[in-house]
Amino acid sequence: MPLVRRIATGPTCSIGLIGQSGRKYNIKKVLQEESFPPRQVYLATSAEDERKRFILKYIHSVNFDDLQVINNRLRNCARHVRLPQDIIPEKSMFVFEYFTDHLLHLAQTDLSVAARKKILKDALHGIAELHDQDIVHTDIKADNIFVDCKPGIQRVQLGDLEDAAYIPPGSSMIGKQAGNWMWRSPEAHAQGPVNKPSDIFSFALVCIYAMHKRVIFAVGEDELEEGVDPLAVVIERQISYFADEDGLKGFLERLGDNPWVRVFEVTRDGFNQDNPRRPFALWKGVDDDFKDLIAAMTNFDPEKRLTAREALAHEWFKVNK
Incomplete structure (x- = not known):
């Protein structure tokens, strides 16, 4: 049998979060949410252009800084790796481009x-x-x-x-x-x-x-x-x-x-x-x-x-x- 990924979906919402870049994100849907270990993944759109979709993903604080180092090491030499486009430090979240x-x-x-x-x-x-x-x-x-x-x-x-x-x-x-x-x-x-x-x-x-x-x-x-x-x-x-x-x-x-x-x-x-x-x-x-x-x-x-x-x-x- 094929492996199926289980994704918990929630109701749409319009919570606004602001990234370090200054871009504002409107959360539209909860894709995954778990309390232990903590895990949140949200579908969001840009407040400036609703057609632009993003994934907001919680990164455990223990890994946040280390992952930033890895992302920076890859920033200009990894065209085939999905790297964050923005971060929301106070929420310990990375912002990724949306893939279908x-x-x-x-x-x-x-x-x-x-x-x-x-x-x-x-x-x-x-x-x-x-x-x-x-x-x-x-x-x-x-x-x-x-x-x-x-x-x-x-x-x-x-x-x-x-x-x-x-x-x-x-x-x-x-x-x-x-x-x-x-x-x-x-x-x-x-x-x-x-x-x-x-x-x-x-x-x-x-x-x-x-x-x-x-x-x-x-x-x-x-x-x-x-x-x-x-x-x-x-x-x-x-x-x-x-x-x-x-x-x-x-x-x-x-x-x-x-x-x-x-x-x-x-x-x-x-x-x-x-x-x-x-x-x-x-x-x-x-x-x-x-x-x-x-x-x-x-x-x-x-x-x-x-x-x-x-x-x-x-x-x-x-x-x-």
């Missing part, structure tokens, strides 16, 4: 192959722009890829940088990959070193979803045996679909004495004649160039995955088929 849709929804429509490729390529440009500045997104997923459409695909940007982090060369974060576990990399599940390759693994899953309308690590309750954690199924599928001997060996070596090593080893050893692996490279109905791209982005050894710039140069993105 996101890939999580659009992938389930009758988009052409060319349109899907364009969305993915533009989103990958966004990842490359982040990585060029040593910024790791950590929450790459389909509903963080925003699209302006009708008529056609007008603009695509990668958004939701709240969990992004600046990681200087030679460094990494331990176990920090945000968002839903259905899009996470193996090293994030193992609470191991997370860096740019982790974004690339997650993006590969987004590519599969965009082209084949499948969230391959979504685990339904009907698929679970009693007492089995969904994460166990996800790890088994990750190894089944993407791990070869060399990649898995390199992955485990990089984890060192991490206690998750044993989990991956037991899962690896659980495949047999009755429970064979199902490598993505052997899936039917999948374009060969696409298989090659996905294999290169999902190598279990993070150091051997394609970079964002290398992925952009892959044949699949060059050929419109």
Whole structure:
């Protein structure tokens, strides 16, 4: 089943807020509102021009200043990343341009192959722009890829940088990959070193979803045996679909004495004649160039995955088929 994003909507209203730029925003609708953790997302219009729509998003005060630093680092070099156009400091809010849709929804429509490729390529440009500045997104997923459409695909940007982090060369974060576990990399599940390759693994899953309308690590309750954690199924599928001997060996070596090593080893050893692996490279109905791209982005050894710039140069993105 496709993943559905639940959005709480509220009645229209006309509360006015003034941004640091001096622009006044009239809130028209509550898109999301949660008290714990605090989260508010509003649809607003410009008081000067009601045709201009914006998204006002609460940013937790703990993250506000750090995110400002990241935004400033990207300001003049990230055409494919959705950055705030204004801020409302007293409300701890960022103001973003409004996009009509996101890939999580659009992938389930009758988009052409060319349109899907364009969305993915533009989103990958966004990842490359982040990585060029040593910024790791950590929450790459389909509903963080925003699209302006009708008529056609007008603009695509990668958004939701709240969990992004600046990681200087030679460094990494331990176990920090945000968002839903259905899009996470193996090293994030193992609470191991997370860096740019982790974004690339997650993006590969987004590519599969965009082209084949499948969230391959979504685990339904009907698929679970009693007492089995969904994460166990996800790890088994990750190894089944993407791990070869060399990649898995390199992955485990990089984890060192991490206690998750044993989990991956037991899962690896659980495949047999009755429970064979199902490598993505052997899936039917999948374009060969696409298989090659996905294999290169999902190598279990993070150091051997394609970079964002290398992925952009892959044949699949060059050929419109």
